[in-house]
Structure formats: structure tokens, C-alpha cells
Amino acid sequence: MSLIRSSLGLRSVKLFEGLPPGRLDALAQACRWRSLPAGRSPVQRSVRESDVHFVISGQLRITYFAFGGRQLTFREVGAGEYFGELAAIDGQPRSADVLTLQDSVIASLDATAFRALLRDEPAVAERVMLGLCRLVREVSERVIDLTTLGVQNRVHAELLRLAREAGCADNRARLDPAPTHAELASRISTTREQVTREINALQVRGLLAKDGRALVLGDVDQLARMVMQVRGAETT
Known part of the structure; x- marks a missing residue:
């Protein structure tokens, strides 16, 4: 499906709050926009793909499919949220699978452009750091729960x-x-x-x-x- 690259969609992304319209317009043009039906997997574990994905609409699940079909769910992301920042920052393969739970629209920014954004926009970089801190705390709590x-x-x-x-x-x-x-x-x-x-x-x-x-x-x-x-x- 062909989508119009508009900064209007990015305005709902919490990470970009406070960015000027011109900056949002440039980001919208730099992103790859996709409309995905429910049940699609835009990101697969172990694949070397490092885009950061911004959810414009819909809902997706961050999960892990083990051998034998067993599934472990980490979290769900909805409109205004983002995922994929780990691979964009460290260049390593994807650490989880992502599955669309609903028809969804995502805008994807390549790793080089994302890291440039973090250098140029301190407020965005701070939000990413805080998000990573929350992620580490959540994972730590889950590991403790699973083991104790x-x-x-x-x-x-x-x-x-x-x-x-x-x-x-x-x-x-x-x-x-x-x-x-x-x-x-x-x-x-x-x-x-x-x-x-x-x-x-x-x-x-x-x-x-x-x-x-x-x-x-x-x-x-x-x-x-x-x-x-x-x-x-x-x-x-």
C-alpha cells in the first residue's frame, strides 16, 4: 500500500515531542512507511536489520519464538511508541521477534539517521536513554520473577x-x-x-x-x- 510520508503521523510519537515542524518533515521523508496487516512479522530475531520503527497506528507484540513453538512475550507497543533501538545503537542482530496484533502503520528510520538524530537532538537522546533504563529494569524484574x-x-x-x-x-x-x-x-x-x-x-x-x-x-x-x-x- 502506498502511504503519504507526512509529519502528521510522527507528531503522535512521544519520542519526538517538542521537535519543530521542519525537523519532523525531514524525518517523515527519511522514513520508510509501511501498512502491515495483522499477523505480519516486520522484525525477526537474529536478522541483521537495524532500522528503528515508529508505530503510527495499530499494535504489535515483542516476543520470542523458541524451538518447538513455545512463545515468550516481552511487551506490546501501540500507536505513539517505537521499537528496534537496540540493534540501531549496537549494530547487533535482532534480539526478539515482532508480530502485528492489528492492522498497523509503521515508519522506519535507518540506524545511521537514527544515531544522527540522537546526536543532534539531546531531548530525544535523553528519552531513548530513559526508555532503555526502563527496559533494563523491566527485564531484570521479569528474570527475578521467572527464577524465584x-x-x-x-x-x-x-x-x-x-x-x-x-x-x-x-x-x-x-x-x-x-x-x-x-x-x-x-x-x-x-x-x-x-x-x-x-x-x-x-x-x-x-x-x-x-x-x-x-x-x-x-x-x-x-x-x-x-x-x-x-x-x-x-x-x-
Whole structure:
């Protein structure tokens, strides 16, 4: 599909907030624009391709497909976000697979132009550094959870993370649409059946309820205390 290279699409990318219109216009022209249907993989692990990709619309999943078909999901990115900065910075092969969950439009900037942008725009460089710090902290927390927590506790921790992403109000959070049990399993390296058992247990305890396509967490503070207790952290 032919797309118009317009800075209007890049204005929604948080990384570029505050850049002057002329700079955005130049970036729009430098990018390669693509419209991708759901189920397409624009980035594959181990491939030497180093573009940085900006999500104009849609949603994509950063994941890892192991031998035998097992999947481990790292995160999801939506409109206004970006991915691919690691390979652009260090020149190494891709570390994960990317899959479109919805029809998506992405604008891709080659590594040389991206590094020049970081040199020329300190505010953009700072945002990239902060993003990398968040990524390291998230990965570190996940590694600790995977190596120290049982499946039950990993389900609790992932639901708590999703609740905080969705936003909490009056000690409640609504996940709409709710992640499937298979999606939760791919996030915490377990099986769908184990996730189903723990979801049912949380419903019996009254901490979780179904509401159409959504899941409602009725006591986020209690869930947080459960997670912090097994992590050995203070609950304040």
C-alpha cells in the first residue's frame, strides 16, 4: 500500500515531542512507511536489520519464538511508541521477534539517521536513554520473577503489572479486553492450563471477576501485597 510520508503521523510519537515542524518533515521523508496487516512479522530475531520503527497506528507484540513453538512475550507497543533501538545503537542482530496484533502503520528510520538524530537532538537522546533504563529494569524484574517465583505468584505479578498499565481507580482496575489465558502464559513462561487454574482461584477468592470481554481486579492493593510478600519487599 502506498502511504503519504507526512509529519502528521510522527507528531503522535512521544519520542519526538517538542521537535519543530521542519525537523519532523525531514524525518517523515527519511522514513520508510509501511501498512502491515495483522499477523505480519516486520522484525525477526537474529536478522541483521537495524532500522528503528515508529508505530503510527495499530499494535504489535515483542516476543520470542523458541524451538518447538513455545512463545515468550516481552511487551506490546501501540500507536505513539517505537521499537528496534537496540540493534540501531549496537549494530547487533535482532534480539526478539515482532508480530502485528492489528492492522498497523509503521515508519522506519535507518540506524545511521537514527544515531544522527540522537546526536543532534539531546531531548530525544535523553528519552531513548530513559526508555532503555526502563527496559533494563523491566527485564531484570521479569528474570527475578521467572527464577524465584512459582507459577501462582507469576500470574499475580503479571496481573498487577497489567492493572497498573491500565490504570487503577478506587482500588480497582479493568483490563479490557482481557488478555487470553494463552497470552498470559506466554508472558510468564508457563502453560495455559496453569494460568486458567490460578485465574479461577482468584475468582473464587473474589479478587477477580469477568465482565463481558473484560477482567476486573476488585482489590489491587491486596494483589500488590501478595506480590510484594513473595518478592520479599516492604509493603508500604
